[in-house]
Amino acid sequence: MTTVNRLYRAVLTPKLPPRVERLARIYREAPQYKQRLWVALFLLAVVSIAMVSALYLNLTASAAIAGRQIQYLELEIETQQRVNADLQLQLASLLSVETMERRAYALGFRPVERDMLEYMVVPGYVGPQRLRLTSGQPAPAAPGIPPEFNQSLLDWLNLQIRAAASN
Amino acid sequence: MRQQYQWRSVVLIVFFALLGLSILVQIVRIQTSEQANDFRDIADLYSGYYRTFYPARGDIYDRDGHLLAGNRTVYEVGVNLRDIKNPETIALTVSVTLGMNYDNTLASLKNPPMNTNTIPPQPLVYLVLKDFVTPENAEYLKEVKQNLDDNYTPGGDSLAGLEFKPRLARSYPEKSIAANMLGFVNFEGRGYFGVEEKYNDLLAGVPVRMWVPSNPNRVEEIPVIPSGASLVLTIDREVQLAVEDILDRSVASTGSVSGTIIVMHPQTGEILAMASTPQLDLNQFWQYGQVYNNAMEFNRGISQIYEPGSIYKVFTLAAALDSGAVNANSSYLDIGYYSLGGAAIYNWDQGAWGPQNLVGCMQHSLNVCMSWLADTMGPETFYTYMRRFGIGHPTGTDMSGEAAGRLKVPGDADWHLVDLATNSFGQGVAVTPIQMLMAASSIANEGKMVLPHVVRSIVSNGRQNDSSVQVIGTPISAQSARLTTEILATALENGESLGLVPGYRIAGKTGTAQIPAPNGLYLSDQINASFIGWGPVDDPQFMVFVWLEKPQSEDWASLVAAPVFKEVVERMVVLLDIPPDAIRSQLNGQ
Numbered sequence: 001m002t003t004v005n006r007l008y009r010a011v012l013t014p015k016l017p018p019r020v021e022r023l024a025r026i027y028r029e030a031p032q033y034k035q036r037l038w039v040a041l042f043l044l045a046v047v048s049i050a051m052v053s054a055l056y057l058n059l060t061a062s063a064a065i066a067g068r069q070i071q072y073l074e075l076e077i078e079t080q081q082r083v084n085a086d087l088q089l090q091l092a093s094l095l096s097v098e099t100m101e102r103r104a105y106a107l108g109f110r111p112v113e114r115d116m117l118e119y120m121v122v123p124g125y126v127g128p129q130r131l132r133l134t135s136g137q138p139a140p141a142a143p144g145i146p147p148e149f150n151q152s153l154l155d156w157l158n159l160q161i162r163a164a165a166s167n
Numbered sequence: 168m169r170q171q172y173q174w175r176s177v178v179l180i181v182f183f184a185l186l187g188l189s190i191l192v193q194i195v196r197i198q199t200s201e202q203a204n205d206f207r208d209i210a211d212l213y214s215g216y217y218r219t220f221y222p223a224r225g226d227i228y229d230r231d232g233h234l235l236a237g238n239r240t241v242y243e244v245g246v247n248l249r250d251i252k253n254p255e256t257i258a259l260t261v262s263v264t265l266g267m268n269y270d271n272t273l274a275s276l277k278n279p280p281m282n283t284n285t286i287p288p289q290p291l292v293y294l295v296l297k298d299f300v301t302p303e304n305a306e307y308l309k310e311v312k313q314n315l316d317d318n319y320t321p322g323g324d325s326l327a328g329l330e331f332k333p334r335l336a337r338s339y340p341e342k343s344i345a346a347n348m349l350g351f352v353n354f355e356g357r358g359y360f361g362v363e364e365k366y367n368d369l370l371a372g373v374p375v376r377m378w379v380p381s382n383p384n385r386v387e388e389i390p391v392i393p394s395g396a397s398l399v400l401t402i403d404r405e406v407q408l409a410v411e412d413i414l415d416r417s418v419a420s421t422g423s424v425s426g427t428i429i430v431m432h433p434q435t436g437e438i439l440a441m442a443s444t445p446q447l448d449l450n451q452f453w454q455y456g457q458v459y460n461n462a463m464e465f466n467r468g469i470s471q472i473y474e475p476g477s478i479y480k481v482f483t484l485a486a487a488l489d490s491g492a493v494n495a496n497s498s499y500l501d502i503g504y505y506s507l508g509g510a511a512i513y514n515w516d517q518g519a520w521g522p523q524n525l526v527g528c529m530q531h532s533l534n535v536c537m538s539w540l541a542d543t544m545g546p547e548t549f550y551t552y553m554r555r556f557g558i559g560h561p562t563g564t565d566m567s568g569e570a571a572g573r574l575k576v577p578g579d580a581d582w583h584l585v586d587l588a589t590n591s592f593g594q595g596v597a598v599t600p601i602q603m604l605m606a607a608s609s610i611a612n613e614g615k616m617v618l619p620h621v622v623r624s625i626v627s628n629g630r631q632n633d634s635s636v637q638v639i640g641t642p643i644s645a646q647s648a649r650l651t652t653e654i655l656a657t658a659l660e661n662g663e664s665l666g667l668v669p670g671y672r673i674a675g676k677t678g679t680a681q682i683p684a685p686n687g688l689y690l691s692d693q694i695n696a697s698f699i700g701w702g703p704v705d706d707p708q709f710m711v712f713v714w715l716e717k718p719q720s721e722d723w724a725s726l727v728a729a730p731v732f733k734e735v736v737e738r739m740v741v742l743l744d745i746p747p748d749a750i751r752s753q754l755n756g757q
Contacts, residue, residue: 060384067383074389081223085238085335086302088226092234092340097408114670114737119746121754127744131232131399131624134631150386 056153063150215380222372223335225395227349227362229404230437230623235345236363236449238335242305245295248279250328252319257326260311264304265297272296293330298354305331337363339449345407347466348400348441348566348621351452359452360465362398362621364567369396369625396627401437401620406430409738410440417731418444422719423696427467427600428735433608433701433710435636436617439743443467462568469569472597473714476680477515477532477724478697479593479603481655484529485610486552487540489647495654498524505538508584512538515679529676530658534592541591549587550576553596555642556606557616562639564601564619573597593680594689600712603699605639610652611674611701611710613645656704666698666729668736670747675700675732677724682717693717696724698732708745711735 016024027033093099151159197203227236244265246257258273275296281288312326319325337352350361358367372395380386410428418426427443443466447458455465463470487493503519505512514520514534520527528536541549553559559574574596575582589595601619609616618637625632643651655674659667666675678697681689696718701710711732718727739745746754 064383067386070386071383079333082240082333082335085223086240088234089237089239089338089340092237095233096340096342097233097344097404098341101408112741114668114741117741117746119750119754128231130633131228131230132631133228133232133397133399133624133626134629150384152384 059153063152067150214382215378215385217376218379219374219376220389220392221334221356221374222392223394224337224352224356225370225372225397225626227370227398227400229345229400229402229407230439231403232399233341233404235341235400235404236337236339236349239338240302240333241298241336242300242302243295243298243332243334244300244305244308245293245330245332246276247293247328247330248276248290249292251276252325252327253323256315256324257329260308260326261296261329264308265300267297299336300331302333305333337449341404342450343446343448344404344411345400345402345441346446346449347443347468348402348438349449350465350567351447351449351455353452358567360462360568361566362400365565366396366398366622366625369627370398371395393628396625398622399624399626399631401432401439401623402441403439403742405742406739407440407442409742410735411442411446413731413734413738414442414444417715417734420720421696421715421727423715423727424717425464425467426716427471427712427714428731429468429600429604429712430735430739431604431608431619431710431712433611433707434617436605436608436619437623438619438621439709439739441466441468441621443471463570466566466568467714468600469564469566470599472570472572472599473695473716474594474596474680474683475598475603475697476593476678476695478676478678478699479596479598480529480532480537480591480678481610481651481676481699482553482556482558482606483537483540483549483591484525484654485643485647485651486549486556487544488525488650489643490544490548490552492543492548493525493540495525495650498522499528499536499539501533501535503535505535505542505588507538507542507588508586510585510588512585512588525654526657526661529654530662532592532677532679534588537591538588541587546577546584546587549591550574552642553590555640556609557602557639558596558598558606560602562599562601562605562619564605565622569601570599572599572602593678600714603697604710604712606642607699607701607710607712609640609642610648610655611707612648614641614643614648616640616642652701652704659700662725664729665725666700666732666736668702668733668740670749671702671736671740671745672704672748673700673702673736674704677729679722679724694722694724696721696728698724698728700732700736702736703745703748703751705748706751708743709736709739711739 147159148156197206223238226234226238229235244261251257254273254276258269258276261267262269262272275294279291279294282291308326308329309331312329315324315326319327337356339346339349339351348361350359350363350365352358352363356371358364358370363370372393375390375392377389378387379389410430414426414428417423425444428440429438429442430440431438443464445458445464447455447465459465488495500522501514501520503513503517512534515532520531520533520535523531523533523536527533528540544552553574554576559572561569561571563569575586575590586595605616605619608619616639618639620634620637623634625634652674655676656672659673659675664675664677666677667673676699678695678699680695680697681691682693682695684690694717696713696715698713699710701707713728713731713735715724715727715731721727740747745751
């Protein structure tokens with residue numbers, strides 16, 4: 001008895017009515033029966049492999065797309081940092097002391113002389129304080145890339161198995 | 168029939184099995200062959216690349232937060248030589264747009280230089296045409312390239328291969344303002360001079376070199392690279408601009424070779440302004456060689472030593488009072504000369520000024536009187552005080568390129584007893600302006616000598632660290648400092664100095680120093696004119712040092728340097744909101 005037949009017999013209920021048992025035996029002994037069975041098992045294997053492959057391909061493609069997005073975002077961060085630096089410098093140039101002085105002169109202002117000043121007490125006035133460029137809190141760290149974006153299916157399975165084992 | 172098909176099936180199965188097997192064998196054979204490592208290396212070359220991530224260089228601000236040094240985008244324009252379609256078009260376009268030589272560019276494109284980093288040397292794959300290209304020019308080139316690509320016909324014009332790599336480079340929005348103390352950053356990103364060099368490591372940050380895989384599945388997280396630390400300086404840009412303006416006008420009007428003005432807060436050591444001529448537009452730092460003859464000219468305030476002349480008498484007086492050699496009531500009979508070490512010391516006018524108290528000695532700037540003070544103290548005491556004042560040593564200020572100066576002391580091969588006399592009035596001693604300020608701060612600041620500095624805060628990783636007052640030492644007592652200040656202020660008032668500012672009581676001293684020639688003799692027609700002063704005397708808020716080198720308009724510092732001091736103070740009390748003494752007393756009383 002072949003392995004397939006044993007498997008078939010194990011799957012089918014052995015306690016069948018005699019008539020059904022006879023028909024089943026005739027069917028099992030039909031010449032095309034074994035070929036169909038092999039074809040079915042082969043197709044089952046192919047479909048199974050195709051499904052796993054499709055799943056793997058899907059995950060890989062998703063990871064690749066995410067990877068490309070990360071690369072793009074990293075480039076975008078660099079670009080934005082350069083834009084910020086350029087804008088900051090542009091603002092500083094527009095507010096440079098020479099530019100401001102030139103604009104003030106153009107608007108009719110003149111530097112005040114020592115003997116033109118009058119001093120008075122302003123209750124509650126607090127003079128210039130030391131410049132603070134920070135809030136006193138350290139800069140927050142950038143979020144890291146979750147492992148889902150750079151681990152393979154096997155890595156993920158391995159991780160799940162380890163996690164399950166540790167629990 | 169079935170047998171025939173079965174045979175064919177067997178043949179096909181065997182064929183494909185052998186094919187698959189041979190592929191497997193070949194895979195194993197290649198991976199275990201002698202060349203396997205070479206293949207892996209080649210594969211690694213295409214799997215990614217190492218890239219160094221440079222953090223943005225930290226910014227530099229003045230004390231009020233105005234940006235003095237920032238960053239801007241520049242482009243490196245290069246050519247990927249494998250992608251070139253028409254080298255003539257590239258050479259012509261970049262020569263017109265970027266001002267490059269057409270023939271040289273074309274020759275480089277057609278016969279690229281060899282990459283000597285490879286063994287054996289191989290032709291370059293990527294050729295840098297020009298760096299530090301402005302965004303405007305880069306955008307224009309990109310646009311031209313796109314237009315040519317859209318209308319490309321084989322053999323026609325094309326800029327294919329031209330590549331643009333953006334990055335940040337140093338830029339100075341205030342151009343030449345505070346250039347002497349800021350320094351600059353060269354093409355390689357290294358700071359030179361001033362705070363740019365002194366704090367280069369902090370400003371530049373820590374570059375990170377990492378592998379960047381081409382395979383998106385293997386993308387690595389780029390670590391957060393913090394920018395370089397930012398600096399907040401002590402200088403006030405309005406005061407700095409005013410000082411530079413006054414200095415430029417003074418140098419021009421007096422016909423001086425150069426000039427230096429430093430403004431410092433005598434109680435904290437914070438430098439509010441520091442200017443010396445000439446100044447360089449830091450955005451065009453490559454013109455350094457055309458502007459300066461040597462490195463010490465970049466910031467004369469810390470790098471250039473000179474014989475200070477009579478302003479040095481301030482320290483002799485302070486030392487004599489503090490050591491107890493003389494007191495406030497001491498007097499001296501000036502007979503026109505003082506003999507010491509076999510030499511005779513004379514006054515600036517060769518005259519005898521008769522009986523003089525200490526105020527008179529300072530008011531008339533008598534060399535003979537100073538020689539007497541030094542001789543009374545003796546060499547050991549005199550030079551001990553000079554060392555306490557920091558003469559002949561770098562102050563340790565936070566700018567790069569500080570010179571030490573020179574103070575000959577007993578025991579040195581070239582020291583003679585007459586040096587005690589000449590040193591007492593500022594001859595035979597070499598100092599830097601920053602040394603003079605630091606030493607004088609002890610007199611203005613109740614005996615406490617503070618370190619001159621320009622960095623007020625360092626901002627790094629979201630935290631701001633503020634500098635504090637650093638007292639270097641206490642060379643004289645508070646009582647001696649107050650007495651010295653009083654004598655100097657009275658001397659200025661009695662002498663009706665041109666450095667006096669109405670409404671503000673000021674202490675100070677002029678210095679007219681002859682310039683030693685290489686043969687050791689002093690030039691008769693060239694002087695260094697200096698003035699150092701501080702005020703208001705009862706609560707000093709500023710200390711101003713003025714030095715004009717070889718002025719041609721007048722022969723005396725009292726006529727050349729003192730008016731410059733006055734002009735600086737008059738502008739500064741407005742900008743720093745320092746009321747006149749009388750008003751300040753009223754305000755304090757309210």
